[in-house]
Amino acid sequence: xxxxxxxxxxxxxxxxxxxxxxxxxxxxxxxxxxxxxxxxxxxxxxxxxxxxxxxxxxxxxxxxxxxxxxxxxxxxxxxxxxxxxxxxxxxxxxxxxxxxxxxxxxxxxxxxxxxxxxxxxxxxxxxxxxxxxxxxxxxxxxxxxxxxxxxxxxxxxxxxxxxxxxxxxxxxxxxxxxxxxxxxxxxxxxxxxxxxxxxxxxxxxxxxxxxxxxxxxxxxxxxxxxxxxxxxxxxxxxxxxxxxxxxxxxxxxxxxxxxxxxxxxxxxxxxxxxxxxxxxxxxxxxxxxxxxxxxxxxxxxxxxxxxxxxxxxxxxxxxxxxxxxxxxxxxxxxxxxxxxxxx
Numbered sequence: 001x002x003x004x005x006x007x008x009x010x011x012x013x014x015x016x017x018x019x020x021x022x023x024x025x026x027x028x029x030x031x032x033x034x035x036x037x038x039x040x041x042x043x044x045x046x047x048x049x050x051x052x053x054x055x056x057x058x059x060x061x062x063x064x065x066x067x068x069x070x071x072x073x074x075x076x077x078x079x080x081x082x083x084x085x086x087x088x089x090x091x092x093x094x095x096x097x098x099x100x101x102x103x104x105x106x107x108x109x110x111x112x113x114x115x116x117x118x119x120x121x122x123x124x125x126x127x128x129x130x131x132x133x134x135x136x137x138x139x140x141x142x143x144x145x146x147x148x149x150x151x152x153x154x155x156x157x158x159x160x161x162x163x164x165x166x167x168x169x170x171x172x173x174x175x176x177x178x179x180x181x182x183x184x185x186x187x188x189x190x191x192x193x194x195x196x197x198x199x200x201x202x203x204x205x206x207x208x209x210x211x212x213x214x215x216x217x218x219x220x221x222x223x224x225x226x227x228x229x230x231x232x233x234x235x236x237x238x239x240x241x242x243x244x245x246x247x248x249x250x251x252x253x254x255x256x257x258x259x260x261x262x263x264x265x266x267x268x269x270x271x272x273x274x275x276x277x278x279x280x281x282x283x284x285x286x287x288x289x290x291x292x293x294x295x296x297x298x299x300x301x302x303x304x305x306x307x308x309x310x311x312x313x314x315x316x317x318x319x320x321x322x323x324x325x326x327x328x329x330x331x332x333x334x335x336x337x338x339x340x341x342x343x
Contacts, residue, residue: 002056002057002059002060002061002063002077002078002079002111002112003057003058003059003060003061004018004057004218006054006057006214006215006218009282011057012273012277012282013277013282013283013291015053015054015057015214015218015273016270016273016274016277016283016288016291017291017294017295018053018057018076018077019049019050019053019214019269019270019273020270020291020292020294020295021076021082021295021298021299022045022049022052022053022072022073022076022077023046023049023270023295024292024295024296024298024299025072025076025082025085025086025299025302026042026044026045026046026072026073027046028086028299028300028302028303029042029044029072029086029089029103030042030044030046030245030249032089032090032303033249034249037090037307038089038090038103039091039102040102040103040104041103041104041248041249042089042103042248042249043069043070043103043104043247043248043249044070044072044243044244044245044249045070045071045072045073045074045243046243046244046245047178047241047242047243047244047245047264047265047268047269048070048073048176048178048211048241048242048243048269049073049214049269049270050211050212050213050214050217050241050269050270050273051073051146051174051176051211051217051239051241052073052074052076052077052146053073053077053214053217054213054214054215054216054217054218054221055077055144055146055174055217055218055221055239056074056077056078056079057077057214057218058217058218058219058221058222058225059142059144059221059225060140060141060225061079061112062112062139062140062141063112063141063142063143063144063225064112064113064114064127064130064131064134064141064142064143064144065078065112065113065114065127065143065144065145065146066114066115066117066122066123066124066126066127066130066143066144066145066146067106067113067114067115067116067117067123067146068116068117068120068123068146068147068148068151068176069104069116069117069118069120070148070176070243071104071106071116071117071146072085072103072106074113074116074146075106075108075113075116078108078111078112078113079111080096080106080108080111080113082298082299082302083301083302083305083306084096085106085302086299086302086303086305086306087099087302087305087306087309088101088102088103088106089102089103089306090306090307090309091311091312092306092309092310092311092312093309093310093311093312093313093316094305094306094309094310095306095309096108098312098316098319098320099311099312100312100317100320101116103116104116104117104118105117105118112141114126114127114130114143120148120150120151120154121147121151121154121155121156121157122156123145123146123147123151124145124147124151124156124157124160124161124173125156125157125159125160126145127143127144127145127160127164127171127173128143128145128160128161128163128164128169128171130143131143131164131169131170131171131228131234132167132169134170135167135168135169135170140229141170142170142171142172142225142228142229143169143170143171143172144171144172144173144174144221144225145160145171145172145173145174146174146176147173147174147175147176148175148176148177148178148181149175149176149177149178149179149180149181149186149189149190149195150180150181150182150184150189151175151181152175152189152190152195152198153181153189153190157173158198158201160173161173161198161202161204161234161236162202164233164234165202165203165204165233165234166202168231168232168233168234169228169233169234170228170229170231170233170234171228171233171234172221172224172225172228172234172235172237173234173235173236173237174221174237174239175195175196175236175237175238175239176211176239176241177195177211177238177239177240177241178241178242178243179240179241179242179243180243180247180255180256182247183247183251183253183254183255184255185255194208194238195208195238196208196236196237196238198236199235199236202236204233204234204235204236205224205227205235205236206235206236206237206238207220207236207237207238208237208238208239208240209237209238209239209240210239210240211239211240211241211269212240212241212242212264212267212268212269212272213269213272213273214269214273215273217239220237220239221237223235224237241269242261242264244261244264244265274288
């Protein structure tokens with residue numbers, strides 16, 4: 001179940017648990033990447049948990065999302081299993097993409113997660129296509145695109161929004177403005193005060209919200225989903241948030257200082273939401289610690305699963321790459337040795 005009713009006490013507790021799971025997953029991924037067990041690159045979502053969780057909580061289970069290179073949080077928020085996610089990061093056959101996609105390319109089409117993506121701004125065109133499919137089939141589902149502030153400068157993003165607005169497609173475009181496009185501050189990337197002003201060019205609603213507040217995200221996406229599902233077209237939402245880690249693990253981060261990070265950490269989305277629930281009498285500090293320990297235990301089990309999963313066979317390297325077999329690839333695969341070389 002992806003949808004969470006944050007209007008209820010149980011829903012708020014589940015939202016907190018989901019944010020804790022995201023943070024535990026990415027904190028653990030950071031450790032094992034540093035140890036060399038996770039290959040490739042990882043881009044962490046720590047600090048942005050309220051956006052993915054609040055947005056996906058407001059969707060229906062059948063809705064689509066598209067993600068970014070920083071997509072672990074989106075996956076967990078959409079209901080994907082951390083075991084198969086971790087197996088994918090470890091490059092194992094049991095991963096969501098059989099270990100071939102890694103951190104930046106997790107997808108589960110059956111769950112409506114149409115894929116994380118290493119191409120900046122590639123998600124909105126996919127979401128527009130998914131929304132068009134839903135419209136043509138008369139289905140009660142919408143498509144939400146997550147993308148970053150840097151992607152707002154990409155041409156294909158504007159093409160996707162323009163088409164969705166012109167055809168009143170059931171889509172939501174959600175910018176996670178984490179203040180930096182790689183190492184460039186957002187105010188040096190764009191000639192507007194708020195990225196949500198972009199919506200004016202397409203005559204669709206656009207507004208900026210506090211992305212550190214899960215309730216604000218939930219309410220904004222809920223309204224946007226209702227508009228999209230009613231046939232009134234897309235909405236452009238800018239969620240102002242912050243990533244605590246560098247653009248990638250190992251990023252020296254010369255573009256910001258520790259004081260900047262500390263100021264944003266004072267508004268931590270997990271801590272502030274927890275404090276709100278404690279103040280309302282819905283949660284005790286002991287219950288919060290139990291939720292946190294549960295999340296950490298879930299991720300520890302995911303690591304154990306990933307470590308013990310099988311590696312993909314070299315002969316499977318080209319499986320699932322093409323819908324129709326390509327003769328040249330088939331011939332090459334036939335010549336592959338068990339160790340990945342050729343004979």
